[in-house]
Amino acid sequence: MQAKKRYLILLSAGACLLLLSYLGGVQLPAASRSRHDRSRTGYRPDQPWPHFSDPLHLFSPVGHTDTEEYNLHISPRQKRDGTASVYKGKRCRVDSCFDFAPCQRNGFKVYVYPQQKGEKISESYQNILSTIEGSRFYTSDPGQACLFILSLDTLDRDQLSPQYVHNLKTKVQSLPLWNDGRNHLIFNLYSGTWPDYTEDLGFDIGQAMLAKASISTENFRPNFDVSIPLFSKEHARTGGDRGFLKYNAIPPLRKYVLVFKGKRYLTGIGSDTRNALHHVHNAEDVVLLTTCKHGKDWQKHKDARCDKDNAEYDKYDYKEMLHNSTFCLVPRGRRLGSFRFLEALQAACVPVMLSNGWELPFSEIIDWNTAAVIGDERLLLQIPTTVRSIHHDKILSLRQQTQFLWEAYFSSVEKIVLTTLEIIQDRVLEHGSRSSLLWNSHPGGLFALQPVLTPDTWETSPSTTLHWIIVLWNCDKPLPAKHRWPATSVPVIVIEGENKVMSSRFLPYETIVTDAVLSLDEDTVLSTTEVDFAFTVWQSFPERIVGYPARSHFWDSNKERWGYTSKWTNDYSMVLTGAAIYHRYYHHLYTNYLPTSLKGMVDQLANCEDILMNFLVSAVTKLPPIKVTQKKQYKETMMGQSSRASRWADPDHFAQRQTCMNKFASWFGAMPLVHSQMRLDPILFKDQVSILRKKYRDIERL
Secondary structure: OHHHHHHHHHHHHHHHHHHHHHHOOOOOOOOOOHHHHHHOOOOOOOOOOOOOOOOOOOOOOOOOOOOHHHHOOOOHHHHHHHOHHHHOOOOOOHHHHOOOHHHHHHOOOEEEOOOOOOOOOOHHHHHHHHHHHOOOOEOOOHHHOOEEEOOOOOOEEOOOOOOOOOOHHHHHHOOOOOHHHOOEEEEEOEEOOOOOOOOOOOOOOOOOEEEEOOOEOOOOOOOOOEEOOOOOOOOOOOOOOOOOOOOOOOOOOOOEEEEEEEEOOOOOOOHHHHHOHHHOOOOOOEEEEEEOOOOOOHHHHOOOOHHHHHHHHOOOOHHHHHHOEEEEEEEOOOOOOOOHHHHHHHOOOEEEEEOOOEOOOOOOOOOHHHOOEEOOHHHHHHHHHHHHOOOHHHHHHHHHHHHHHHHHHHOOHHHHHHHHHHHHHHHHOHHHOOOHHHHOOOOOHHHOOOOOOOHHHHOOOOOOOOOOEEEEEOOOOOOOOHHHOOOOOOOEEEEEOOOOOHHHHHOOOOOOOOOEEEEEOOOOOOOHHHHHHHHHHHHHOOOOOEEOOEEEEEEEOOOOEEEEEOOOOOOEOEEOOOEEEEEOHHHHHHHHOOOHHHHHHHHHHOOOHHHHHHHHHHHHHOOOOEEEOOOHHHHHHHHOOOOOOOHHHOHHHHHHHHHHHHHHHHHHOOOOOOOEOOEEOOOOOOOOOOHHHOOOHHHHOO
16 A cells, blocks of 8 residues: 555656646756856866866856846846847857858958948047058958948947937948848947946847957857957057066065955945955955945945945055055956956956956957956855965966966957957958967967967978078069079079069068078178078077167157167167068068058158068067177178168168157057167187187188
8 A cells, every 4th residue: 555655656746747847847957058167267077166276166157137136126027128139149150140251252351331420439439440440451342341340339338328329229220231230240348227237238239249348158149249358448549558567576475465446336236246345355465445435326325334445445555456466356346347357467466356157358269267266256255265275386377377468468459459350350260260379378369360370380490501592673673684693502583573662571472481581681791601690599589580780779758759779889679671580470470460551651661661570570579689790891881881872871761760660669559679788699709719619700700
């Protein structure tokens, strides 16, 4: 009898379970998005948290709008209505919502809609558009375009903001090339409004891609959208300031372990995390300061801690805290992103992320585990213990990576925009996409243009033997007859410049097959011994320009501009390409990375191409060129030109080079040239030993 009862109970339970499952009352657990929730955060199920090399693991998908706190402020209908425009194209991916045909036909070209009369555009959005229009991707012909950018300002979609553009839905739909957003990219920094700050943009984005700040992992469409950082209107348009890490201190510890200074929200979304920071603050090595004194009616909502928090908040200088802390807390604000993120990166203060569900900026290409600590808002009390457990070696590595990432991708609006476009180009043109190694190591993905530069490309040639001679004939006179060319032991290839311009000197000619390029002006006089020694030096420094004629730059405080000097002094910052060796990849960068405006200036002046190449190489390497020892006759040959036909004797030549210096520095956003006082000489150079024992003895002979 008992067995029969147990059998009936078991049968009834099974039937109920099947019925509930059929009606949708019970759902079996679905596989999580391993690519975005685990692979990028270094998740390993066999290793429990905490461990210094691991992020704080999440117990369940976070950042969703079905949390208890969120539902206190929004009804199910509002929730559906508020996210309708975001979710309409939620299933979009590059393969399903992007037309590859124009990209394969014309390459990756980007078209910016003409600005409409009377439409207001914020300074930040104008900076984005100017960057695109000045980039190598830009085309003014929509028929050639692979990607389209709106001229309508979509950055701030908070209805309470003065930058909010009204009737955007109608304006976008009326665009003749809109095509339901297909092959369009929309930039956005702020979405939603008080009190819930949803990710609604206020218009139907259709099949358009989003380059969005503060985007959640729930709404982020992998391999389609791009998560960008939140940046202020004061963020530099080009160049940007360098990182604050000047030298590596060992051990890499600072006055504070963990700091934060920012607003505390008394009501609305985002208030819980910052309201709890006082539990961790100890006013010694963990200093977490908040103030509720912001907004028009903050006193109406002030709590018992406000006055005390406000008073302590004013005692500390924020910049002093940034510069003197090992870790910087980056808690969520009203939205998932925060200005504190970029501020911490620049200050080499390792970010401790406390914003559940935030798809971190450029997460598709950047391994944030190498530059940040990924925390969990629900485990706030464990944060101090976790960061204290991180080994000094790991802290040093994290700090160095913050500086690389800041300078490579985040220091200016230009770098943020170009990184976004490069990511999309890699998706569209997969055959030339860059690896994670290139994006996460020096010099970074922006300098690794197609054809992709791999570590093998930097390998030096195994022999000092001359491969062949390439003569670029930019002269207006006809080519000499064959019998007039000197006899050589290697082939001589003559290339006639199509446009007879200076920039053609640095085109990536297919005939250049060796890694090392020896660049010589027509009036250069060098011995084979000097060339051989310079090449030997270059083999040890293949990423730099190695050569003979040195020049320098300086800041003229009276004229408040950069100056150029050819005087022989105790330092230099340029080695002219009239007699220098460098890697052939710089021909590719010069042609494809630099804007048309700079190359056009060089061609118009028929001057400054060597200065521009030095700017480019120093921007890539963050290092100076290398000057090697030469015979005195080289200086006498170059500087002794008295013929009016020589450009060195032209009085305008020097003035033009001064102008070039400042024009180039303006485009790079900062002065990339680096001074050096090092000159490399052969071993035994001028030592008191027999000349027969010296390998490069001819260099000493005048």
